[in-house]
Amino acid sequence: MNRPSLSEALSRADLIHDLPVLDAAIQRMAAEIDQEIQGEHAVFITVMHGGLPFAAKLALAMKSDMEFDYIHATRYRGATSGSELHWLRQPAAALAGRTVVLADDILDEGKTLKAIRDFCLDRGARRVIVAVLCEKRHGRCVPGIKADYCGVEVPDRYVFGHGMDYYEQGRNLPAIYAI
Numbered sequence: 001m002n003r004p005s006l007s008e009a010l011s012r013a014d015l016i017h018d019l020p021v022l023d024a025a026i027q028r029m030a031a032e033i034d035q036e037i038q039g040e041h042a043v044f045i046t047v048m049h050g051g052l053p054f055a056a057k058l059a060l061a062m063k064s065d066m067e068f069d070y071i072h073a074t075r076y077r078g079a080t081s082g083s084e085l086h087w088l089r090q091p092a093a094a095l096a097g098r099t100v101v102l103a104d105d106i107l108d109e110g111k112t113l114k115a116i117r118d119f120c121l122d123r124g125a126r127r128v129i130v131a132v133l134c135e136k137r138h139g140r141c142v143p144g145i146k147a148d149y150c151g152v153e154v155p156d157r158y159v160f161g162h163g164m165d166y167y168e169q170g171r172n173l174p175a176i177y178a179i
């Protein structure tokens with residue numbers, strides 16, 4: 001595939017949040033979620049791929065013991081605008097009666113996390129806690145979904161880095177940038 005150049009995108013992008021800011025936000029969220037799920041053996045579900053770096057850091061910063069699983073549902077598929085949701089992997093863990101912590105990189109229009117949250121509830125989860133590294137504030141989020149825990153806000157622009165891709169590139173950039 002002939003991808004748009006990451007270095008060209010970086011040269012015209014703005015730095016939105018650097019690594020120390022993101023790490024501090026993740027530490028704060030970890031303590032807050034620990035407080036909320038005290039004494040439970042929750043299921044900690046990473047939403048692949050973008051949620052991977054955030055979820056790893058969040059889990060390592062948390063003290064609660066949790067069962068790990070992952071889900072892969074994508075509606076951007078390496079592009080910069082979303083379409084319908086494609087389910088690539090459903091979690092294997094038993095969710096019935098349990099608390100689920102969903103960890104994803106971004107809540108944008110909310111369609112992805114709403115579908116995943118509803119999937120977990122359909123599987124019998126007692127409650128679903130939505131944790132995202134960042135949230136785009138624009139008033140276009142679908143009704144019925146919100147982040148219970150959010151690290152940072154990002155502007156209403158396409159963002160990448162710290163898990164989020166620019167045409168399947170740049171996910172391992174430590175900071176968040178916007179074009």
Ligand SMILES: O=P(O)(O)OC[C@H]1O[C@H](OP(=O)(O)OP(=O)(O)O)[C@H](O)[C@@H]1O
Nearest residue numbers: 048049050074075076108109110111112
């Ligand atoms: O709130 P929404 O507008 O639905 O968008 C948010 C979703 O978009 C990204 O996933 P993407 O489909 O790009 O898959 P990826 O994580 O594999 O990059 C991101 O990881 C969220 O899951």
Ligand SMILES: Nc1nc2[nH]cnc2c(=O)[nH]1
Nearest residue numbers: 108157158159160164165
């Ligand atoms: N990389 C990336 N993925 C997204 N998914 C939904 N919004 C975004 C965004 O701004 N950037």
